[in-house]
Amino acid sequence: MTLKLYGHPFSSYTQKALIALYENDTPFEFRSLEDKQVEAEWIALWPIKRFPLLLDDGRSVAEASVIVEYLDLHYPGRKPLLPRDPLAAIEVRFMDRFFDNYVMAPMQKLVFDRLRPEDARDAFGIAEARRALDTAYGWLNERMKDREWAAGDKFSLADCAAAPALFYADWAHAIADAFAHVKAYRRRLLARPSFARAVDEARPYRPYFPLGAPDRD
Numbered sequence: 001m002t003l004k005l006y007g008h009p010f011s012s013y014t015q016k017a018l019i020a021l022y023e024n025d026t027p028f029e030f031r032s033l034e035d036k037q038v039e040a041e042w043i044a045l046w047p048i049k050r051f052p053l054l055l056d057d058g059r060s061v062a063e064a065s066v067i068v069e070y071l072d073l074h075y076p077g078r079k080p081l082l083p084r085d086p087l088a089a090i091e092v093r094f095m096d097r098f099f100d101n102y103v104m105a106p107m108q109k110l111v112f113d114r115l116r117p118e119d120a121r122d123a124f125g126i127a128e129a130r131r132a133l134d135t136a137y138g139w140l141n142e143r144m145k146d147r148e149w150a151a152g153d154k155f156s157l158a159d160c161a162a163a164p165a166l167f168y169a170d171w172a173h174a175i176a177d178a179f180a181h182v183k184a185y186r187r188r189l190l191a192r193p194s195f196a197r198a199v200d201e202a203r204p205y206r207p208y209f210p211l212g213a214p215d216r217d
Contacts, residue, residue, distance in 0.1 A: 009198070009201045010202045014052045015199075026075050069157065099166075106169075107173070110211065140182050141180070172211055199217065
């Protein structure tokens with residue numbers, strides 16, 4: 001049975017799973033939530049209503065990180081996304097959590113706040129989120145000064161997480177020039193064919209970005 005991925009092309013977490021699929025040319029059917037019928041299917045499968053969701057022969061797999069690990073285990077390709085060495089895998093998983101929790105989460109705070117009514121916006125929370133992003137950029141800048149990818153010399157689950165996180169974070173709270181290693185890493189991610197494809201597929205939906213998508217990338 002064909003793998004089915006439910007998600008939206010503009011969704012950062014959907015892109016995280018798409019990168020893994022594209023890295024290994026894994027055959028799958030994309031079920032876009034732009035389609036109302038597809039949306040109804042997705043809600044019936046996962047009432048929590050968070051995407052992406054992978055469907056494999058009746059088995060539902062939720063959460064982007066888990067989906068990538070599932071693919072690596074059940075549909076391994078020429079490019080493993082999680083090291084077989086347990087200690088190396090721990091580093092990859094840590095960096096995956098770093099990008100989700102310390103880059104994506106404060107970025108989403110900035111985005112979701114803009115969706116609130118103006119009189120319900122959280123100025124303190126926004127300032128805190130911007131500080132959190134600058135702290136994350138600073139930590140990552142030091143880490144990336146002597147490496148190509150987030151967990152070393154091989155593209156991994158960590159980079160699947162990093163690509164959309166840094167892509168949208170720079171839109172929401174620009175990566176300062178002082179963080180040159182982070183900026184260079186973001187450029188490498190954008191040049192990676194798997195992520196470049198995901199970015200191109202999402203271009204028609206850029207007007208959805210509440211903060212206004214910049215005229216770049």
